[in-house]
Amino acid sequence: MKSIDLNGVYKKYNKRDACLGKExxxxxxxxxxFSVEKGEVLGIIGPNGAGKSTLMRLISGISxxxxxxxxxxxxxxxxxxxxxxxxxxxxxxxxxxxLLAAFGVxxxxxxxxxxxxxxxxxxxxxxxxxxTKLSSGMLSxxxxxxxxxxxxxxxxxxxxxxxxxxxxxxxxxxxISQFKNEGKSMIFVSHDLNSIGDICGRVVWLDKGRIVMDxxxxxxxxxxxxxxxxASKAP
Amino acid sequence: xxxxxxxxxxxxxxxxxxxxxxxxxxYKQGYLRIAWAVINPLFTMMVLFLVFSRVAKLPSEGVPYxxxxxxxxxxxSLFAASMGFCVYSLTANYNLITRINFPRATIPLASILxxxxxxxxxxxxxxxxxxxxxxxxxxxFFLVIPVILIQLLFMIGLGLALSIFxxxxxxxxxxxxxxxxxxxLISPVGYSMDMVGDNLKxxxxxxxxxxxxxxxxxxxxxxxxxxxYCLGMSFIISVAVFAAGYSxxxxxxxxxxxxxxx
Numbered sequence: 001m002k003s004i005d006l007n008g009v010y011k012k013y014n015k016r017d018a019c020l021g022k023e024x025x026x027x028x029x030x031x032x033x034f035s036v037e038k039g040e041v042l043g044i045i046g047p048n049g050a051g052k053s054t055l056m057r058l059i060s061g062i063s064x065x066x067x068x069x070x071x072x073x074x075x076x077x078x079x080x081x082x083x084x085x086x087x088x089x090x091x092x093x094x095x096x097x098x099l100l101a102a103f104g105v106x107x108x109x110x111x112x113x114x115x116x117x118x119x120x121x122x123x124x125x126x127x128x129x130x131x132t133k134l135s136s137g138m139l140s141x142x143x144x145x146x147x148x149x150x151x152x153x154x155x156x157x158x159x160x161x162x163x164x165x166x167x168x169x170x171x172x173x174x175x176i177s178q179f180k181n182e183g184k185s186m187i188f189v190s191h192d193l194n195s196i197g198d199i200c201g202r203v204v205w206l207d208k209g210r211i212v213m214d215x216x217x218x219x220x221x222x223x224x225x226x227x228x229x230x231a232s233k234a235p
Numbered sequence: 236x237x238x239x240x241x242x243x244x245x246x247x248x249x250x251x252x253x254x255x256x257x258x259x260x261x262y263k264q265g266y267l268r269i270a271w272a273v274i275n276p277l278f279t280m281m282v283l284f285l286v287f288s289r290v291a292k293l294p295s296e297g298v299p300y301x302x303x304x305x306x307x308x309x310x311x312s313l314f315a316a317s318m319g320f321c322v323y324s325l326t327a328n329y330n331l332i333t334r335i336n337f338p339r340a341t342i343p344l345a346s347i348l349x350x351x352x353x354x355x356x357x358x359x360x361x362x363x364x365x366x367x368x369x370x371x372x373x374x375x376f377f378l379v380i381p382v383i384l385i386q387l388l389f390m391i392g393l394g395l396a397l398s399i400f401x402x403x404x405x406x407x408x409x410x411x412x413x414x415x416x417x418x419x420l421i422s423p424v425g426y427s428m429d430m431v432g433d434n435l436k437x438x439x440x441x442x443x444x445x446x447x448x449x450x451x452x453x454x455x456x457x458x459x460x461x462x463x464y465c466l467g468m469s470f471i472i473s474v475a476v477f478a479a480g481y482s483x484x485x486x487x488x489x490x491x492x493x494x495x496x497x
Contacts, residue, residue: 057333061336062333062336063492063493064489076336082334084330084333084334085330089259094255097252098249098252098256101251101252102335104245104246104249104337106245
């Protein structure tokens with residue numbers, strides 16, 4: 001069964017020229033097709049501006065393709081990028097409430113999940129303070145903990161290594177392997193081939209909005225390193 | 236209908252949470268905080284009292300001018316404040332919109348809900364005024380509820396549309412305060428609708444706030460039923476604005492995340 005199915009997806013952004021009013025189209029994605037089976041863990045690599053974030057936004061239903069179709073079966077949750085969605089006037093607990101509500105978590109599940117999130121984050125003593133008083137590491141912990149507890153079938157994980165201190169990173173990886181065992185489909189996005197190679201069974205290499213290679217990690221990495229050489233860390 | 240209720244039970248909490256942010260934003264670092272909910276209409280009432288009653292000596296339907304104008308200023312403030320919040324609600328919440336996929340209409344709806352807190356407080360003061368000025372209040376009092384609901388319908392329709400307009404064109408949020416100023420003058424806030432000539436009445440009532448404000452006066456000051464022609468016009472136009480605003484919002488909802496960042 002397919003969790004995600006992209007068919008000839010194109011995404012155009014119109015960068016409007018403010019002075020002349022001319023439209024200057026930018027194709028962030030061109031003819032991207034691939035699918036992710038249920039329980040599969042797919043890695044996506046590519047340099048900055050390759051279209052990785054656009055792709056994540058399309059899959060999570062925040063933005064929509066200009067051409068082509070995207071079929072998604074199950075609830076999609078982005079695991080990292082929601083840190084930017086935290087609201088600075090609110091306390092930690094209020095943020096948990098808000099983001100769970102924004103993910104459509106039902107009221108009766110919310111209290112139980114809030115307790116689990118507080119526990120997992122390891123910063124439960126700080127959650128009744130306004131989050132402007134929290135350190136950036138604590139904010140990463142908070143947002144990851146929220147997203148990781150939203151009931152989901154598909155997870156989008158962007159640069160997972162940037163979360164919190166070593167202690168918490170280990171906790172995150174443990175959580176991610178737990179998701180893998182539970183049979184959740186996952187997409188990892190990273191520049192770091194090491195972390196992708198560890199966890200993904202298949203890798204898509206994206207460049208300038210097009211798929212360059214799609215296959216097992218070893219083959220794709222070889223091609224990628226041949227193109228970018230020492231700029232990327234070898235696995 | 237069943238699906239609407241189901242959606243509401245799922246996303247209603249989100250509307251509440253977003254309204255809470257709006258209220259916290261406004262009052263967190265103020266000293267007078269929620270007192271602004273009554274200072275606002277009271278201050279405008281004083282200005283109107285001086286200009287319309289003392290200087291221009293306009294009649295006020297046989298009711299003391301302060302309560303005559305306060306009765307319309309409270310619902311007018313609800314309208315003006317909620318439109319003021321709606322207009323930049325989507326642009327201000329881009330950080331949620333570009334990261335989480337949820338029904339976007341919850342954002343302007345939350346802006347409207349948040350102003351109902353101010354409205355509830357100001358309305359309580361209004362009731363105190365009615366007592367102080369010994370206005371006879373009967374069972375017609377409860378007719379304000381359908382009037383408020385019609386106003387709500389109008390506010391949702393216009394608020395949804397305004398929030399989208401502002402995503403395309405940020406000039407809207409700068410122009411809105413001016414529009415609302417003029418709008419207040421062409422609405423019977425500081426003067427009685429009796430002063431509008433019969434030949435102009437139809438055009439005057441194309442502004443749904445006119446019929447609504449007059450209905451508040453009829454119900455709360457005169458213990459009368461609202462004028463069916465006035466309220467009927469308001470109702471029809473409010474339904475039309477709601478339908479137009481809602482479908483306009485739906486049409487543009489999917490493009491929001493891309494456009495908001497341009």
